[in-house]
Amino acid sequence: MNVEERNYLVLDKIIERYGDRPGGLIRVLYKAQELFGYLSRDVQTHVAEKMCLPVGHVHGVATFYSQFVTAPQGKNVVRVCMGTACYVKNAQDILNRFRELLGVEPDETTADGLFTLRTTRCIGACSLAPLLTVNESVHGHLSVYDVARLVDRYRKEGPDEEVSPVEHKRQRPARDQRAAPPPN
Numbered sequence: 047m048n049v050e051e052r053n054y055l056v057l058d059k060i061i062e063r064y065g066d067r068p069g070g071l072i073r074v075l076y077k078a079q080e081l082f083g084y085l086s087r088d089v090q091t092h093v094a095e096k097m098c099l100p101v102g103h104v105h106g107v108a109t110f111y112s113q114f115v116t117a118p119q120g121k122n123v124v125r126v127c128m129g130t131a132c133y134v135k136n137a138q139d140i141l142n143r144f145r146e147l148l149g150v151e152p153d154e155t156t157a158d159g160l161f162t163l164r165t166t167r168c169i170g171a172c173s174l175a176p177l178l179t180v181n182e183s184v185h186g187h188l189s190v191y192d193v194a195r196l197v198d199r200y201r202k203e204g205p206d207e208e209v210s211p212v213e214h215k216r217q218r219p220a221r222d223q224r225a226a227p228p229p230n
């Protein structure tokens with residue numbers, strides 16, 4: 047049995063367990079994304095069939111919530127916060143600098159597969175504005191001049207093995223600031 051087949055088996059168990067519960071689809075999609083890395087058309091169709099739902103409904107949920115991704119992502123996912131507190135502190139300039147350095151637009155992945163650039167709404171850590179996340183790490187109080195350093199660092203080091211408790215401009219998000227499943 048290959049990895050993909052094993053993932054589908056695990057997913058089916060999750061569907062059996064949570065499929066009928068309130069908010070079950072969201073939970074199933076989270077697990078599917080965790081297993082497969084993103085919610086491909088095949089995975090969405092599989093979930094729809096197993097849960098006896100229209101594919102369009104599953105696709106609608108998968109594309110509505112920003113936490114779900116429906117295309118392969120780069121090794122490092124950069125999310126620049128464009129919420130109000132970050133926006134008024136030049137988040138757009140930071141985003142533009144990433145676009146310039148990486149040569150991609152938001153929701154695109156670099157050709158080498160190292161970076162996916164995204165934007166996000168407020169993640170609830172406005173005191174660190176302007177901020178962005180790279181994978182699970184939060185980088186706050188940024189200026190446009192920090193962008194090249196960050197790109198360089200993740201290009202060389204790759205994703206953080208574990209989030210360390212902060213250098214000057216980097217903080218681990220409180221548990222409740224991490225991406226959480228949306229309410230049912």
Ligand code: FES
Binds near residue numbers: 169170175
């Ligand atoms: S607006 Fe960026 S964290 Fe709140």
